[in-house]
Amino acid sequence: MNDQAGEAALSLQGLVKRFGATRALDGASLVVRRGSLHGLIGQNGAGKSTIVKILNGLLQPDSGSIAIDGRQVVDASPRLIERLGVHIIHQEPMLVPGFTVAEALFLGDEPRLGAGRSPVVSWRTMRRCAEEAIASRFGLALRGDTPLDQLGAAERQIVQITRSLLKAPRVLVFDEPTASLVRSEANRLFAIIRRLREEGAAVLYVSHYLEEVRDLCDTVTVLRNGRDVATLDPARTSVAGMAALMVDRDLGAMFPTRSSLPGAPLLEARGLGRSGAFADLSFTLRAGEILGLTGLVGSGAKELVAALFGLAPADRGTLLLHGRAVMPASPSEAVGLGIGLVPEDRRRNGVALDASVAENATLPGLVRFVRRFLLDRGREQEAVRGLIARLAIKTPGPDAPVGALSGGNQQKVSLAKWLGTGATLFLLDEPTVAVDVAAKVEIYRLLADLAAGGAGILLLSSDLAELRGLADRILVMHRGRLVAELRAADATADEILTAASGGAAGSAPDGIAA
Template sequence: MQVEMKNIHKAFGKNKVLTGVDFDLLPGEVHALMGENGAGKSTLMNLLTGLHSLDEGTILINGQERYFSSPNEAETGGVAFIHQELNVWPDMTVLENLFIGRERKNAFGLLKAREMKALAKEQFEKLSVTIPLEQEAGACSVGQQQMIEIAKALMTNAEVIIMDEPTAALTEREISTLFDVIHALRKRGVSIVYISHRMEEIFTICDRITVMRDGKTVDTKRIVDTNFNEVVKKMVGRELEDRFPARQPDLGEAVLEVKNLTRKGVFENISFSVRAGEIVGVSGLMGARRTEIMRAIFGLDRTDGGELLINGQKTVIHSPDQAVKRGIGFITEDRKDEGLVLDFSIRENIALPSVKSFALKGLIDRKNEQEFVDMLIKRLTIKTESAETSAKNLSGGNQQKVVLAKWIGIGPKVLILDEPTRGVDVGAKREIYTLMNELTDRGVAIVMVSSELPEILGMSDRILVVHEGKLSGELMKEEATQEKIMTLATGGQ
């Protein structure tokens, strides 16, 4: 299928999101669509699939003008969209999620359960997925949910598949499997729009790249005719001299100490410390229980043994409220369901953990609250017309900045960052890294969980590696390499 989008314009109220975008997709190609958060990438694809109607411009499919009125119509017409924000129904089984709206029925309207299971198993085998079909989707990890969404799209026999940050929650093995599937699809003539902020993936899997900036098309090139620095410059309009800002940590005493923390069947005997001004990176494969350890420290999940010390004093944390009172902030990996109240405004989300500090005799001092929120919006360069904008209307990267702002606002002693730059563009990543350096310069202790090895190596002063719920090793920055980390992550010595 060949797709051409010419001179595309789209505004939401007074906010002009797209102002003359050109994009084309050839049969059987993997076409990267890149740009900073808020550049308009997802909006452009939402116009193609009929989620929004365009204000001006032309869409041609196989040379004929065609406009889908809804995503369902687009899917029927051969265009499937795997969204960055997962559309999994948590209380339904994996099988029900795979066939929702596309159930196989017999002449009497009864489900062909055996046929559906066989088709699902066949697709899962192609993706090397081993999730039980009868399991509730809400019990699956974020990475597993992503694979469910990918399988669902592949089962539509689409001619065009739009993948928005498809590998953000996947392990290296799952990414390799996905790339094998993409190669097979390309051979069958399926076209893929690949939206990602992971530059290494773009240069590995894609044939061409289109860069967008501020709602406009900047350039389209063959991958072999460009390079990392050129793409970054076109995305952000400036050179990014280094991906990771230099760190010169001035380490103080241990702020957080974890001793023999255990949750039976999940993790055991976890012991580590993080000092004032230090960034401790936590690496490991998906499913290694890194997130579960952080949730337990923050009081979200119970533990069966071990102890925590804050500034040398033994402390007990059974709830997030207790963690916040002791100066611990936690930026969760799942910003949509756990990090934000999407229907709340930016102001309400940022002020939420600090609301008591604005209370005077039971009433909120709105002036002080607004000054506090405006300061954080400016400091984190959150792109919005107003602090009253609903969080759900922001791009993924700006949503992540709101989550950062709300926890920075409590003035934490310890900040736990679980996948802090997932789904964030290269320019915004640099801003987050710079902010992390500023926080550690002020004595904040940071624990950073990340699946991106370059990020772990680029920002950590010390690296802990988790394998199957146990700490398999610790590496200092000077000795750490991707090979050493992966060896420890897979159970080697």
């Protein structure tokens, strides 16, 4: 660790956090010192966001301790945490969209008329203070009455940071701050973060972008499976070395052995593009194939899946499904074409928690139970019982609300929806996030079965073990483009991560603060 750095400003020791059967954190520790920039890296599900939520006061650890400036913190609420001087800058600024710069900066703490004692907000003072605060820190002339939605992502980020700085933070936590920024904006942000360090702040920097972390941070902690597996000096470690530490090596047994010989092309994309999201994507998915897809936030991989499912259609290029040109303009059209989606945000888009297992499981393919205008509920129940058995869904019965099931079983319901609908193309968006190991294995087995039955599967995942263990080939996207296509059998985690963070494997980083 760095000897020059000051005393510990933030110290987490042995944090454990369980969600049902899964341990999101399993004894994670890290120390951020005053005047230092501390990086925190790890794959999705490694526990990064759980740590951020604990630091935010939104989650309480089951065990372990948190100390801020040497003071133990118990039962932290968001208010308490903020009073102790910990501020979090989120990936998407947490600002009220319709507000002006000044309103957002001072929300909840507005300057008042009459020496600050009257209940009337002094808009003039507020605007002036806002403009001064931003100009003095960032040398940026922003008008206080500009609505936030007229600002760029970086400027909104600056408003968010200024809001935190006004409260004299002791510890600043940046959670994937560059995901929505372009390179020049990101460079400006890095300069700001370096200055904060010089002014003596303790900074925890959470990111997927390994090169960013290497170039910016003094110390890096690597999280894997909820534990800190290494704390290292980035000046003496390569990006590939960091990536290797992030990846679990002993999960091979989780994946079914697959001996599929991919058949005829099922989905062919030719020059597919959507402005602002992705461009010039060409690839082929064959029947019986599991095609992996990965990319960091902002890579366009999510948008590609959204386009294939008709949520946000592509506006350029062609798409052939079973050799026929298609371009689904809505999800219902996509479903009609035999495309199914298991969305990432399960609780919002995947399953209706207040509806029953049966109602969820048959929603996309409801028409198959219609007999003379009426639903044949006997046959529906029978089909649902079959699905429950096939996916080993642990539920009190078909009529139990999905909200009563564990996360893994909810995810199985989200997948069960597409079985029996005649779907031939399955789009899976992070299908095993927040899913316990047992359910993961069931889901992998089912995906392998579907592929063996001739379906095409597009597996969007940021879990490298999953991609390498399950997929035949892996497509890697970076900032809207396909940057690599790898055979899953030979692809190393380092190769995938390096391609995803912008450099071709082994090549020089594309100049962060060169």
